[in-house]
Amino acid sequence: MQDHERIREPVSAADARPVYSPAARRFHWLTVAFVLAQIPLGLAMTYRGNTLDIWDALTDNLYSAHKLIGFLLLWLMAGRLIYRLLHGAPPDEPSLRWWHKAGSHLVHWLLYGLLLVVPLLGWIGVSLFPAVTIFGLFDLPSLAAPNEDMAKRVLDIHGRLAIVMALLIAVHIAAALYHYLIRKDGVLRRMLPGLK
Template identity: 40%
Template structure:
């Protein structure tokens, strides 16, 4: 069996910062649209918008880094359907992490609300106030968010499969950076 190559420390750090951001931003988005108006809702809107901006920037940096330092290839021993699903899911996540913040920015501009990024600066509106446009774009933003949640579940399920069931070292490519499959293969039986 071919041993999986690992991601660089930089790629792993960016991945886990992105994961932490997404796993806090998405629940904040769900809660903010399902609670009544008030201070908590306003705080959640500000947090959600701020994280969207931060995640857009981090994703852009991650893709530029990946252009310079390509991702290690998946082991050729993986079935083609697993490699295809992994690459498709990852591509979808990148796409949504770039597109959805822009859709949210346009929708929020059309709604007429400011986008304060952690109270450090305010993004300028990029379209005039237009309630009908805002409603359409927020619906699209929500649909992309749901699609992202599905892709995240697939991504996590695949990672857990490789860690707990296949135990093929693919999971460790993005966690410890160690190649446990190669270490296991080189360890003599009985030790």
């Protein structure tokens, strides 16, 4: 039998379901990497600086790394949101109930919003403080004139919203595992890297 006459293997229904585009999946997993770096950095820097009152080179470097990653995360999320608005997302997994779909969309859009607002508030807060220097090498552009009292309020909101975001991320992960391990549907598969 010649190559062009080969019978194609049947494609399973699960394999035929739409998945996120390769670009959308790259945006997602890069966001995951940034957030997984930010959470422990944020906890370590505030513990050393605020709880232990240790202001040394290590604390300064933790703050610098947190500011730099937050700045990059903000622009990554802006690009990701623009891509999502222009290209959309695949249709919902057909086996989902209406409340699964509603909950999924709500959590996704809340995460989009928080992943933009939390880094932006951090940038505004360090601008107000002012503490825009990164590793002693360069300064982030300042978004506001110095006002330390306002900086403390903005950074407090930044921290509280970061906790809300971490809780939503935990819900997001738990839902993905629920779909993968219990429902055994194609929800998690849609965002896995390496799919065509």
